[in-house]
Amino acid sequence: MRNAFIRALHRVAECDARVVLITGDLGFGVLDEFRSRFPRQYYNVGVAEQNLTAVAVGLSLTGHVVFTYSIANFPTLRCLEHIRNDVCYHRANVKIVSVGGGMAYGALGFSHFATEDLAVLRALPGMTVVAPGDPVEVERLVPQLVALPGPAYLRLGRAGERPLHAPGTEIVLGRPARARAGSDVLLLSAGGMLPVALEAADLLLADGISAEVTSVHTLKPLDAAAICESAARFPVVVACEEHQIEGGLGGAVAEALMEGGVATQFRRFGLSGFPRGVGSQERLRSVNQLDAGALRLLVLRLCGVSAATPQGARSSA
């Protein structure tokens, strides 16, 4: 996703001189090419995220479209009040980019995880919140974010994720993207959980359950009508995210379903507390019951099907 972002940024920077990237001293090996190709559109403000954000606002108020770039929580929680007061209140054209959404930085540990960002950013007035599920979504959404005036948050994973959407799939900001059709359960996914949801759908097929998987890449504004319409067709709906279960995709969908009068069986699949363990993102997903196996068990339980290995599944209930 990181590389897809850089590719997309190259394209927008090339044809739009207003586009500027500011990094908070991160991007070694990643931003090198951008820096050398677009020296006039690149800044490094050092390890200073409050300043990163506020300077971006100043530049945006002079007509620039400014991307702030850092990792994990650094460009969001570290400088949250600057996002609220400077970016959001002034409806500044600032796009906040975080690499390493969820537990992508694995063994680097909790300080380098972004697992509350979606909930926190979603609460800010006027903030568009985007968490793409694969590199295809990233490439399609970046130019749409540039075209959309005002604040946005783009949560990326890491490098090396596989493209999951079929070639030619239309990806539109604000509109959930179906990645797989199904008839028994609906798995809604935010960000990097898309491959986990698809893998769980594969596993469930062997259990005789057909799962539809939809990437809700835009958490705000949430397409509540589409979510409700889609959810109403399924007896079981699960929202999946590498994020605390409070206030992220699960919270957003719960709000939409409740207000939309959709009384389906609904569960949030995410983290409850700081993740445990040491290791890769895959390892941590497994340790923290956030992998395809755990998702399968949750779905089986909700569907009333007994699993061969019932222990270990954890729902948000």
Next chain:
Amino acid sequence: MTPSPASPPENVQADLAALARLARDIRLAVLDMTRRAGSGHVGSVFSCAEILAALYGRVLRVRPEEPDWPDRDRFVMSKGHAAAGLYAVLALRGFLPAARLEEFYVDGGSLVGHATTGVPGVELSTGSLGHGFPVSVGLAEGARRLGRPWRVYALLSDGECDEGATWEAALLAAAWHLDNLTVIVDYNKVQSYGLVSEVVPLDPLGAKWESFGWAVREVDGHDLEALLEALDPERWPVAGKPRCIVAHTVKGKGVSFMEGQVLWHYRTPRGDEYARAVAELTGAR
């Protein structure tokens, strides 16, 4: 009206007298606004009244009749709690009708207690300290990117120099050689809950800014001639560095019972305090 950068010498005294009247009128307007509204921060405005008068009466290239003029100088009230002073000087300069000052801080009003946009001439919404200055750094760099001649001025409080974000911005502005940016620190020595010397001492404040790579001048922040010289980049030209004016001021300046008092960071003039303050301000003329 766009003030020209240099006056003929014979007009200097008249000019200074006019600016002194503007500073007095800012104080009088703010006394009235805060009494009506039951609000505070009188002392915080009084310490920077001459700074605001020098900027809006003389230095800033702004057009009251065209507040969004693209090439205007940008003034950012980073010490957003002194908003009443900003609204007052904007009204006195004709950006908004004087009657609108009655809408400050009251139910159904239109002027928020901390500097908030939506008012002609208010460049940025502030209030939480350590925000306006770093945004100003972006504004100054934006001017440079666009090749525009406008300058950026940010007025900071001394308490604001406790904020880490202030020093993040100070480092960067020097690294970027932003010589179109001027910071004024209203060093009135009294912060929100005590004397600066007792809470977190800032001295030597000028040396701190200097060591961060800024060109620094320390002036008496109530001396209009000294302020005019320091604020005007034609009279204090600095190439390749941002400029910092440490303005030594007195909290509550101009009213004897307010001067240097932490109380007047908060207190609303009541009882005969209003009349006594008005008498001191007008009698002093």
